[in-house]
Amino acid sequence: MDQFTSIFTDAASYRLITIVILSIFLGIEVISRVPSVLHTPLMSGANAIHGVVIIGAIIVMGQAGADDYLALMLGFLAVVLGTLNVVGGFVVTDRMLEMFSKKKKTK
Amino acid sequence: MDQFTSIFTDAASYRLITIVILSIFLGIEVISRVPSVLHTPLMSGANAIHGVVIIGAIIVMGQAGADDYLALMLGFLAVVLGTLNVVGGFVVTDRMLEMFSKKKKTK
Amino acid sequence: MESTILLLSYLIGSITFIIGLKMLSHPETARKGNLVAAAGMTLAIFATIFLWENPNTHERLHNYGWIFGGLIIGTIVGTMAAKKVQMTSMPEMVSLFNGMGGACAMLISLIEYRKPEAKSMGEMIVVVLGMLIGTVSFAGSMVAWGKLNGRIKDRTIPGAQAINFLLFGGMIVLAIMVIGGFTSNPYLFYGILALAAAYGILFVMPIGGADMPVVISLLNSFTGCAAAFGGFLYDNPVMLTGGILVGSAGTILTILMCKAMNRSLKNVLIGSFGGQKAGTAAGDKEQGAYKEISLNDTAVLMAYAQKVMIIPGYGLAVAQAQHACHELEKVLEEKGVEVSYGIHPVAGRMPGHMNVLLAEADVPYEKLLEMEDANDQMASENVVLILGANDVVNPAAKDDPASPIFGMPILEVEKAEHVIVNKRSMKPGYAGIENELFFRPKTSMLFGDAKKVLQSLVAELKQV
Amino acid sequence: MESTILLLSYLIGSITFIIGLKMLSHPETARKGNLVAAAGMTLAIFATIFLWENPNTHERLHNYGWIFGGLIIGTIVGTMAAKKVQMTSMPEMVSLFNGMGGACAMLISLIEYRKPEAKSMGEMIVVVLGMLIGTVSFAGSMVAWGKLNGRIKDRTIPGAQAINFLLFGGMIVLAIMVIGGFTSNPYLFYGILALAAAYGILFVMPIGGADMPVVISLLNSFTGCAAAFGGFLYDNPVMLTGGILVGSAGTILTILMCKAMNRSLKNVLIGSFGGQKAGTAAGDKEQGAYKEISLNDTAVLMAYAQKVMIIPGYGLAVAQAQHACHELEKVLEEKGVEVSYGIHPVAGRMPGHMNVLLAEADVPYEKLLEMEDANDQMASENVVLILGANDVVNPAAKDDPASPIFGMPILEVEKAEHVIVNKRSMKPGYAGIENELFFRPKTSMLFGDAKKVLQSLVAELKQV
Numbered sequence A, B: 001m002d003q004f005t006s007i008f009t010d011a012a013s014y015r016l017i018t019i020v021i022l023s024i025f026l027g028i029e030v031i032s033r034v035p036s037v038l039h040t041p042l043m044s045g046a047n048a049i050h051g052v053v054i055i056g057a058i059i060v061m062g063q064a065g066a067d068d069y070l071a072l073m074l075g076f077l078a079v080v081l082g083t084l085n086v087v088g089g090f091v092v093t094d095r096m097l098e099m100f101s102k103k104k105k106t107k
Numbered sequence C, D: 001m002e003s004t005i006l007l008l009s010y011l012i013g014s015i016t017f018i019i020g021l022k023m024l025s026h027p028e029t030a031r032k033g034n035l036v037a038a039a040g041m042t043l044a045i046f047a048t049i050f051l052w053e054n055p056n057t058h059e060r061l062h063n064y065g066w067i068f069g070g071l072i073i074g075t076i077v078g079t080m081a082a083k084k085v086q087m088t089s090m091p092e093m094v095s096l097f098n099g100m101g102g103a104c105a106m107l108i109s110l111i112e113y114r115k116p117e118a119k120s121m122g123e124m125i126v127v128v129l130g131m132l133i134g135t136v137s138f139a140g141s142m143v144a145w146g147k148l149n150g151r152i153k154d155r156t157i158p159g160a161q162a163i164n165f166l167l168f169g170g171m172i173v174l175a176i177m178v179i180g181g182f183t184s185n186p187y188l189f190y191g192i193l194a195l196a197a198a199y200g201i202l203f204v205m206p207i208g209g210a211d212m213p214v215v216i217s218l219l220n221s222f223t224g225c226a227a228a229f230g231g232f233l234y235d236n237p238v239m240l241t242g243g244i245l246v247g248s249a250g251t252i253l254t255i256l257m258c259k260a261m262n263r264s265l266k267n268v269l270i271g272s273f274g275g276q277k278a279g280t281a282a283g284d285k286e287q288g289a290y291k292e293i294s295l296n297d298t299a300v301l302m303a304y305a306q307k308v309m310i311i312p313g314y315g316l317a318v319a320q321a322q323h324a325c326h327e328l329e330k331v332l333e334e335k336g337v338e339v340s341y342g343i344h345p346v347a348g349r350m351p352g353h354m355n356v357l358l359a360e361a362d363v364p365y366e367k368l369l370e371m372e373d374a375n376d377q378m379a380s381e382n383v384v385l386i387l388g389a390n391d392v393v394n395p396a397a398k399d400d401p402a403s404p405i406f407g408m409p410i411l412e413v414e415k416a417e418h419v420i421v422n423k424r425s426m427k428p429g430y431a432g433i434e435n436e437l438f439f440r441p442k443t444s445m446l447f448g449d450a451k452k453v454l455q456s457l458v459a460e461l462k463q464v
């Protein structure tokens, strides 16, 4: 129990918790008035942003011992999957939005 | 210089900086669409909220040595002023808003 | 100095995510917003590769070959897949990419778990939860993907809710045992992984295929949370803010999507009217009589109209009739008929479906009217042609408080002079309910596949 | 355990601030929002008193007598002042409270600076900046307060901008010397304090009294920043988030307030048309002829009208004529005349000034029309009575691109049948510019102090 509550008292963690709370509110505020045509691109853009998990994959991969083949393989896989998420996500979002904006300009 | 850049690298500070950035964006988002009738009460409410500086005054006051009269006096003054800011701010805001809402209910 | 640059890069990354999301939610800035976020992401990735160092040992990263290999492969495959995918299979693609992110989070936790160093309780919590949520998101996204491209059929699993409940309970118990350090048997950890995968599959399986956009949005926010746990683990601000932002924005977006369909999230998840029930609810009521109209009559009616509004729906997308539709519009305009499109926000099966579809066929943007504008000028229309739409013109949404879609705003086609409905049969649409409109005096039915009907109509019109 | 409770209290406090601000910006929830924030503040204060401990020595706070003494005195004085203040002196009061907050931040830094313990560079930055900004905010707020209650007159100081620039430069140099540790002479620190106080005074002094609401809002966000520096110093999340939130929300609010007056912040700060120039710009143009109307004629005109709209302005507030105005409204309504009020968003001298004023006189809320609604029904009004308003009905804002108020939306009184303007003379209003309206054919002038004129009008009407 003590070990558990220490998660909250440790000065470092409470700052993290503050960051979490602020981000939650910010996420809500930022999205709250989106027109329904943009639901799909926004979903897709948000999908690309959580691809930031790739950074974790890079850290894990870059620390793996040269002879720990399992870690190397899993890490490599993680990097590939994370990149797919990021790159695919941004490109597909851009394509969707291109559809809208190209037409808009001709207006 | 080193001492200065260390402010950014120190794990604790970057979290604080993240909190600052998120709070700035949140402050902007939260206010952005306020009708002009509410400008004065909102200004007044925000004024009360920055009275949170009272917490600093309490900490300073509560740590002052029992014989450090200057610190005691300044700290006491700080607590009084901070309390004025908080209490006066919230009460005056409530009075302003009462004016609006009382009339609205009779609608 | 270098770690200052790293942290500044992370801060800039976080800021671009906030600004990017903000811009993405306004039509004029959306595309730029996506690029802003992408630029921030690129910065954060390269800063990590070259500047990150272990906080304890102060070692830099190595294995650059593996890292760049992975990045390059992922970039090539990701770009190609994203470029090749058809507009209408976009939600599928998003689901797949979302699953990749979930799997990535899962793998990170797995590798961290395997590391011999002792972990604090906080670290264990973060590792276990990151793995758990990442796995659920991965498994769920795969099922959603399969459903959208038709590989997995909708099916109700008897007792699914009870099974899910058990799985969920099992995960919690195992997670407490692993985190609390009551056992160090690694198989318990892998057990959580297996349960999470099963849970993800069973969670999505019973939900109707047409509800997948909502489910994907939900899974999206799960993956966001999984990424945030990675942020806790490495004390990494950009992963933390990026992950949580998506987690909360995704949740709100899910709710907004449900609202646009006038349904609750719970209702979507329990699947009260998913694809499954479609077609069964019909016949509750005495069916009235409907009248048909011939292709030729339709052509004449339209040719001599002054204003025609086309209302596209899911059927148009299924029939891939967008080009034929544009053809019809051009022929009519040549004859001096004013043509516009009335776009309902949830017509089709994903938000913006009709806009994307018609944009693909080069229909000019200014001809697309949003629902309110369309309704405003409905009274001045001579002919309204409904192409494979059903629920979005169902008057029960306005008149019948008992209807499951009651309260949803609809296109009020009956204000126009003539209403012509094209669909293949009298079968109901997505909501699985009868549509009074088809039996109303103003309405005439023009049966057939949307694409074929449109092509014949164009041929007829050229002869009028 | 206890420090967990403390931190949870702080988190709850931060959340209430966010939610409170959010609610404060919507009319229906504003009052509750204020209470929510107040509750969070109370929680954070008491949690600090009883649970805070020094991170190094793990000592609790002592001197409870002093602390509670200060709290009680502050609460009593603050409540009384806030309860007794007149509605129209609210901005004054807010300015005073804001100054108190700034002074509090200044004192905290002062005490921390005096402590013998060595400080890291980061701590020094935070102490110096907190003191500096707190002092500027304190001094500026006192001047703003003095201006609003008339104790300090508007005056342009020759070369004010150059002096301010020098003061600012001096502060920066001293701050760098103190922070960089080039000297440990405490007088340098007190020098910063003196310069900051001078800067605060000179910064606000030349700005027109009527612009004070904007200035107060700006100083408000300064104090927010000062509080945030305290948050850095004590690594205190609730001070940090509360301070920064107010800092950024206050800045945006300042900009919004400027926008509502159709001016830029820079324009306000340099004071291009503050109180100073009022009355001088008149006479640029050939003055036309205006016609007067007698009290008696006015009474007759209004008594036989079907609809009358009253447009209150700053003059009504100055004359404290709100009760007389309500009197007039009641007399007219008894005679079967329909009376409404057209409220311009920046009529008066603070946002919402007219609403507050008329609410005080018990004018029913539904009679107050916002500008758009008022303009919509203007064409159906028989008589428009303008009471001490000027700029908000100036047609130059619409017609004359050279006018300083060009672009500001106005109440378009000329759409009505008759326009009667009550003011004391032909002098211009706040913006210091001529008003064409007074010379237009539809307009008649009814000179005199608003309160007296209204009282006489009521007397006349009772006899009609």
Ligand SMILES: NC(=O)c1ccc[n+]([C@@H]2O[C@H](COP(=O)([O-])OP(=O)(O)OC[C@H]3O[C@@H](n4cnc5c(N)ncnc54)[C@H](OP(=O)(O)O)[C@@H]3O)[C@@H](O)[C@H]2O)c1
Pocket: C210, C211, C212, C213, C261, C312, C313, C314, C315, C316, C318, C319, C345, C346, C347, C348, C349, C350, C351, C352, C353, C387, C388, C389, C390, C391, C392, C393, C422, C423, C424, C425, C426, C427, C428, C429, C430, C431, C448, C449, C450, C451
């Ligand atoms: N847009 C979104 O984000 C979204 C997401 C999930 C769910 N939904 C839901 O989807 C529904 C959308 O309404 P909707 O009016 O567009 O579609 P709908 O109500 O599902 O009706 C589509 C109609 O098209 C007809 N159809 C099918 N294939 C056709 C073909 N090849 N040619 C001609 N007609 C064909 C069908 O009738 P036949 O079988 O008789 O031909 C069907 O009645 C709403 O209930 C909405 O809530 C929307």
Ligand SMILES: NC(=O)c1ccc[n+]([C@@H]2O[C@H](COP(=O)([O-])OP(=O)(O)OC[C@H]3O[C@@H](n4cnc5c(N)ncnc54)[C@H](OP(=O)(O)O)[C@@H]3O)[C@@H](O)[C@H]2O)c1
Pocket: D210, D211, D212, D213, D261, D312, D313, D314, D315, D316, D318, D319, D345, D346, D347, D348, D349, D350, D351, D352, D353, D387, D388, D389, D390, D391, D392, D393, D422, D423, D424, D425, D426, D427, D428, D429, D430, D431, D448, D449, D450, D451
């Ligand atoms: N609301 C805000 O937040 C705010 C804040 C700052 C600035 N402002 C500015 O203030 C102005 C407000 O416009 P406004 O039309 O309300 O006021 P205004 O343009 O300042 O005009 C007020 C008029 O009232 C007359 N007056 C003064 N005392 C009077 C008395 N005792 N009886 C009768 N009339 C009297 C004055 O003329 P005589 O001297 O001839 O009597 C003056 O022309 C705008 O320019 C706005 O930008 C507003």
